[in-house]
Amino acid sequence: MVDDNDDHITFGELKDNELINEGSNSPTVKKGNKGKKKTPQKKKTNTPKKSPIRYSESFADYFCDLMVEHSLEVKTLCAKFPDATPSFTTIYKWSSKYPYFETALIKAREHIVSTWLDDLIALEQAECPPLLAKDEMRAYYGDMRLRIDILKFKLAKIASSIPGFAKL
Numbered sequence: 001m002v003d004d005n006d007d008h009i010t011f012g013e014l015k016d017n018e019l020i021n022e023g024s025n026s027p028t029v030k031k032g033n034k035g036k037k038k039t040p041q042k043k044k045t046n047t048p049k050k051s052p053i054r055y056s057e058s059f060a061d062y063f064c065d066l067m068v069e070h071s072l073e074v075k076t077l078c079a080k081f082p083d084a085t086p087s088f089t090t091i092y093k094w095s096s097k098y099p100y101f102e103t104a105l106i107k108a109r110e111h112i113v114s115t116w117l118d119d120l121i122a123l124e125q126a127e128c129p130p131l132l133a134k135d136e137m138r139a140y141y142g143d144m145r146l147r148i149d150i151l152k153f154k155l156a157k158i159a160s161s162i163p164g165f166a167k168l
Helices: 057-070 074-080 088-097 099-125 134-160
Strands: 018-020 028-030
Touching (some): 057 074, 099 134
Antiparallel strands (some): 018 028
């Protein structure tokens, strides 16, 4: 209950009032309108809704070509091209639902793995620039080792998901 001077509110009425904390150590209570519920307002955005992408064999070919062209895996590709692709979860659902799409994804991954393998071999056979100072030489070889390790990791992860590929 509220006293006549409206200085404090009992626990029973606290649920109908707003709690305001304006930087002081003790919060103050502001009386609100009883019975009225505040509904959060939705923010209006001017961005148009993305039209749904439906599965077709031509889309499967387009998606796999995009994968091969950019040498990206499914999740990364969907994040990089959100307007041209559905979500990566949709892609995985389609790959289990449509056998054509599953085989197309496997072939795209095989091509990506062979491209990365070619890149790895090119890095291995690359010659060091002739005139580098000692610190520049360390940085050059450190960069090469890092690039080789990243390619080896990507190859191991992707190749293990391709049936018929031997472990590297």
